[in-house]
Amino acid sequence: MKHTLSVLVEDEAGVLSRISNLFARRGFNIASLAVGPTERVGISRITMVVSGDNRTIEQLTKQLYKLINILKVQNVTNTPSxxxxxxxxxxxxxxxxxxxxxxxxxxxxxxxxxxxxxxxxxxxxxxxxxxxxxxxxxxxxxxxxxxxxxxxxLTRSSNVNTEFLRKTWTEQDTPLL
Missing domain, CATH: 3.30.70.1150 (ACT-like. Chain A, domain 2)
Incomplete structure (x- = not known):
């Protein structure tokens, strides 16, 4: 299963390199990777899509937290986003x-x-x-x-899961919105 991870990091040289080395050492392939600044100066958000089961992703999250400059790791796969x-x-x-x-x-x-x-x-x-x-x-x-x-x-503040609504709408053939 593919998981989407949202990782907040300090803008320091080598952060992305350390993350990619961690993935390479563990034999993980990053299917998608996007990096950009956040609303806070000096902080970047890395959004990555990786394959693995829940246990594997949990272990990977723990490993990410051990790296320097990692502020927050969030698996947003099943979160309304x-x-x-x-x-x-x-x-x-x-x-x-x-x-x-x-x-x-x-x-x-x-x-x-x-x-x-x-x-x-x-x-x-x-x-x-x-x-x-x-x-x-x-x-x-x-x-x-x-x-x-x-x-x-980005996670939805409204907590409305549009993917769930889309599936429900398709199953019923009547709009819910």
Whole structure:
């Protein structure tokens, strides 16, 4: 199972290196990694997606706390959260394909950020499911380059689990919102 960890760290040289070395020594692969500053000067948030069972992730969390400069480690996998990713995707296009690609972009609220006679670059922002869905649809065309940020996540203050609501709505075929 994939787990999302949110790690608050002090902005010091080598913090990310120590974390990645810990994962490498334990034989873990980081499926997604995003690092950026927080609302507090000198503190960064690292959001990472890793595979493992609950016990393994618990052990990994304990190991992270032993590293210098780690302030807080939170497994937000089952916590109501807002999750987003950014993807830039460049496609080689023909005049015939352009309207259908632009229609897909409109449906997914993607932005055209660069266009040339034979190429089109889209910016897509959304939850990981949305990013995967548009990527899968666009794979029928000639994708020349993709850059993805990795998942970022913040817990919901409202504690509303939109994933639960989405599943319930799909099962009942009636909107709950």
């Amino acid at each position: 807002v999750e987003r990713e950014l993807m830039l995707i460049k496609l080689k296009i023909s005049i015939q394909d352009r309207p259908s690609i632009l229609e897909i972009a409109e449906i997914f609220r993607a932005k055209v950020v660069d266009i040339a006679s034979k190429y089109l670059t889209l910016e897509v922002i959304g939850d990981p499911g949305k990013i995967s869905a548009i990527e899968q649809l666009l794979n029928q065309y000639t994708v020349t380059e993709i850059a993805r940020t990795g998942k970022i996540s």
